[in-house]
Amino acid sequence: MHSKKIMAGVLGVLATTFILSGCGSTSNGTAASAGSSSKPAAKKGPYTIGYDIYFAGNSWSVQLADEFKAEAAKHKSEIKQVDYTESNGDINTQISNIKSLIAKHVDAIIVTPNSPTALIPVLKEARQKGIVVVLLAATINSPDYDSLVTVDDTDFGKVGAEWLVKQLNGKGNIIVLNGMAGISVSQDRWNGAESVFKSYPGIHVIASANANWDYATGKTAVSNMLAAHPEKIDGVWSQGGSMTMGAIEAFQAAHRPLVPMTGEDNNGFLKMWAKLEPQGFQAIGVSKPTWLSADALDTTLDILDGKPYKKDNVLQPPTITNSDLSKYVKPNMSDSMYDNTKLSNSELQQLFSK
Structure with missing residues (x-):
């Protein structure tokens, strides 16, 4: 990986x-x-x-x-x-x-x-x-x-959708990359995005796929969408993971102009974004930090110790935009890592060199 x-x-x-x-x-x-x-x-x-x-x-x-x-x-x-x-x-x-x-x-x-x-x-x-x-x-x-x-995955979906609608001035054909079918994450993110798109009758979702947050699956899905829809595609709403990397490469392979795309804090995507930004590429990275698991353990220990705790710890999704992209992208680190992390660079290098 x-x-x-x-x-x-x-x-x-x-x-x-x-x-x-x-x-x-x-x-x-x-x-x-x-x-x-x-x-x-x-x-x-x-x-x-x-x-x-x-x-x-x-x-x-x-x-x-x-x-x-x-x-x-x-x-x-x-x-x-x-x-x-x-x-x-x-x-x-x-x-x-x-x-x-x-x-x-x-x-x-x-x-x-x-x-x-x-x-x-x-x-x-x-x-x-x-x-x-x-x-x-x-x-x-x-x-x-x-x-x-x-x-809050519903807000995760909304944030990206609202940004994309703004980029397109409320009009255009878009394609959608969802995550894993069945898990609440993917459905909640799409519910949030769909609630935004429904408010803009000029936005048309012309194709969608469950691409499992995966680079290869996302690239194949977008390649198929581009082949099936020769008409102009104006934007890509992606739930992130590594799918947006695949989407970018699919557009390039099909010799289609890059369009505004949503993504996550996947380092490979951020590196692509930073490289393409001088050419006018527009994107947003919405984050679901991997350190949530560390917080879950701390909460578990508090409960076991009898300390006060919250039943629902639901954070607002952090975002990365063109203006602060340089603060997050790690040019010399693995494409596979996620940049909103509490792991040290040495821990990340060891993890992604396996």
């Missing part, structure tokens, strides 16, 4: 976004708060924590997990062990993994739900058995969790 070739063989999140990279909507979080149950009782450490790696097929999700591991290393006196599972983006595997963690009697489970509905029964079971449940970067349609740590 340190090059586009490797990225081409894997699926592109949190994520996401800020998943999520990268993930959940404020509406889901608010509803959950309204119906939340009593707070869990404090436990005695050191703790055993279950962490489900929802997906390891893109560099955002890998960086998300590494940020968690780096934070866990800082709490060795508080954490007896971390039991890691990996769900490979599959909800049935994730349900099985959560059941396995329940059977091990872990003190807490941190999970990025691959479905907003299918995981509810098993998470409810975990809480009934006294296990703290913290959702990371994606939501469920239920109050059956103790805390949520994410970015």
Whole structure:
């Protein structure tokens, strides 16, 4: 995952976004708060924590997990062990993994739900058995969790859409690149964007695809859209990940003029953007920080210690524009990394040289 070739063989999140990279909507979080149950009782450490790696097929999700591991290393006196599972983006595997963690009697489970509905029964079971449940970067349609740590993905979608509409003066044909089908992140981002586009009758979405936040999938999807739509395309609304890199290259390969595009804080995209900016290329980077996983661990430890905590920690998505692009892009670092990170350059180099 340190090059586009490797990225081409894997699926592109949190994520996401800020998943999520990268993930959940404020509406889901608010509803959950309204119906939340009593707070869990404090436990005695050191703790055993279950962490489900929802997906390891893109560099955002890998960086998300590494940020968690780096934070866990800082709490060795508080954490007896971390039991890691990996769900490979599959909800049935994730349900099985959560059941396995329940059977091990872990003190807490941190999970990025691959479905907003299918995981509810098993998470409810975990809480009934006294296990703290913290959702990371994606939501469920239920109050059956103790805390949520994410970015407002509905706003993530709106921010990019509002910027794109402004660039096009409210008129034009656009194409859409969504993330992974089924996960709340992708749906919430599109819901936010769609709510903006519906307010502008001059904006026409002429094609869309679920490109999984992945470079190769995004490039193929845009290549197919360009072939199917010889008419003028005026803009690209992309959920980010590495998809916008693929979109840029697809336009170049088809000898079509570059148009305003939305993206994320993926370093490969930022490097392309910086190179093309002198030629008039316009873009925006909306971020879902990979350090959300570190915050999720800190929140989990607060809950286990009996300290005050918020049920819903929903951050507004940070953005990068042409005016501050130079502050974020890292020309000598891997294309695969995400720039809104708490990992050191040496940690990032080690991670993306694997």
